[in-house]
Amino acid sequence: MTRTPSAARDSWSVAPEPFDSPAAAALWRAYYTEVSDRWYRVHEGRTTDPDELEREIAAQSGAEFAPPAGVLLLARHDGEPGGTAGVRMLDATTGELSRVFVRADLRGTGAAPLLLAAAEAAARGLGARRLLLDTRSDLVEARALYARHGYEETAAHNDVAFAEHWFRKDLTG
Numbered sequence: 001m002t003r004t005p006s007a008a009r010d011s012w013s014v015a016p017e018p019f020d021s022p023a024a025a026a027l028w029r030a031y032y033t034e035v036s037d038r039w040y041r042v043h044e045g046r047t048t049d050p051d052e053l054e055r056e057i058a059a060q061s062g063a064e065f066a067p068p069a070g071v072l073l074l075a076r077h078d079g080e081p082g083g084t085a086g087v088r089m090l091d092a093t094t095g096e097l098s099r100v101f102v103r104a105d106l107r108g109t110g111a112a113p114l115l116l117a118a119a120e121a122a123a124r125g126l127g128a129r130r131l132l133l134d135t136r137s138d139l140v141e142a143r144a145l146y147a148r149h150g151y152e153e154t155a156a157h158n159d160v161a162f163a164e165h166w167f168r169k170d171l172t173g
Contacts, residue, residue: 019072023081024062024081028062030101034104083101087126092127093130094130095130095131100142124171132154134167135163150169151168152168154167
């Protein structure tokens with residue numbers, strides 16, 4: 001059976017998830033492995049050293065996505081964990097979007113726009129009037145996604161290692 005785009009979108013649900021749940025941890029591992037391996041392949045022609053991968057995954061628990069100043073959203077496809085998006089508040093009116101990820105086997109089925117819309121709604125619920133994010137040059141699909149959904153590239157708003165592009169979206173009117 002061939003799935004139509006609207007039927008694929010209908011198979012998705014998005015809801016808040018504890019940052020340390022088994023599903024969130026598995027998706028964090030998949031996300032970090034993919035972006036780390038991509039960077040090392042581009043810059044050093046290799047994948048991430050397994051010991052380094054374990055250290056970095058453990059060092060970034062995701063606690064910044066815990067309420068009341070953050071939220072981690074988990075997208076499920078037909079009930080199975082398939083993607084994430086996190087929002088954390090930087091100040092009373094500015095949120096940061098992070099960990100936007102859809103499993104490779106589920107890309108193109110409508111999850112990313114649903115996650116972005118849910119993250120923006122969650123950010124508004126936390127009091128955000130704007131969302132910021134950073135990404136890398138090699139994550140061209142992410143940059144295109146953000147641009148398609150109203151995020152504008154801006155000057156740097158942080159000094160995060162590996163960040164090469166910064167985006168902003170106003171969430172008001």
